[in-house]
Amino acid sequence: EIVLTQSPATLSLSPGERATLSCRASQSVSSYLAWYQQKPGQPPRLLIYDASNRATGIPARFSASGSGTDFTLTISSLEPEDFALYYCQQRSNWPPFTFGPGTKVDLK
Amino acid sequence: QVQLVESGGGVVQPGRSLRLSCAASGFTFSTFGMHWVRQAPGKGLEWVALIWYDGSNTYYADSVKGRFTISRDNSKNTVYLQMNSLRAEDSAVYYCARDLWGGDPNWFDPWGRGTLVTVSS
Numbered sequence: 001e002i003v004l005t006q007s008p009a010t011l012s013l014s015p016g017e018r019a020t021l022s023c024r025a026s027q028s029v030s031s032y033l034a035w036y037q038q039k040p041g042q043p044p045r046l047l048i049y050d051a052s053n054r055a056t057g058i059p060a061r062f063s064a065s066g067s068g069t070d071f072t073l074t075i076s077s078l079e080p081e082d083f084a085l086y087y088c089q090q091r092s093n094w095p096p097f098t099f100g101p102g103t104k105v106d107l108k
Numbered sequence: 109q110v111q112l113v114e115s116g117g118g119v120v121q122p123g124r125s126l127r128l129s130c131a132a133s134g135f136t137f138s139t140f141g142m143h144w145v146r147q148a149p150g151k152g153l154e155w156v157a158l159i160w161y162d163g164s165n166t167y168y169a170d171s172v173k174g175r176f177t178i179s180r181d182n183s184k185n186t187v188y189l190q191m192n193s194l195r196a197e198d199s200a201v202y203y204c205a206r207d208l209w210g211g212d213p214n215w216f217d218p219w220g221r222g223t224l225v226t227v228s229s
Contacts, residue, residue: 055217089153096170
């Protein structure tokens with residue numbers, strides 16, 4: 001099973017600042033990695049798939065990169081609605097599809 | 109628009125069974141794989157099960173294998189999760205999610221709003 005780790009666990013920032021979230025896989029997942037955003041009381045929402053492709057309707061301030069074992073999600077300038085939990089997920093080697101433990105972006 | 113609506117959650121005693129349903133609309137259901145993903149209170153996401161678009165293949169997390177069964181009725185645009193021998197650790201919000209595109213399993217999008225299952229005596 002591929003294990004995903006995310007860092008930091010919590011990122012405390014202010015609106016307008018840049019957020020950089022990391023996801024590391026226990027073995028190569030090639031580009032088979034996605035990022036999801038989850039707000040309290042809501043289901044997750046797909047942000048990025050195949051490591052760097054924005055899903056439909058996702059603002060351009062969200063970007064992502066990486067391949068193999070190291071991946072990054074960047075929010076260029078935080079908007080108030082971006083404070084949330086972010087999960088990475090792999091589909092390179094399944095089952096199971098695995099998620100990282102999440103990074104919480106909260107208000108500083 | 110694409111919509112997934114889960115139902116069937118509730119409070120159940122350990123060892124008992126429960127069947128969840130996920131009603132889909134707004135897309136050609138029979139061409140997309142479907143997943144169940146769960147989230148225990150205050151915890152992260154755990155993939156539970158996948159069913160191929162035509163029902164020909166199913167896959168499970170080790171934590172539920174042999175106890176849970178995923179199925180679908182393409183004539184009713186509905187996917188099910190039959191949960192037997194429930195344990196306290198199965199308590200979670202259960203989400204159904206569609207594959208982003210048809211064909212081989214891929215990404216989870218969109219998601220339903222979830223249904224809460226609580227296993228407690």
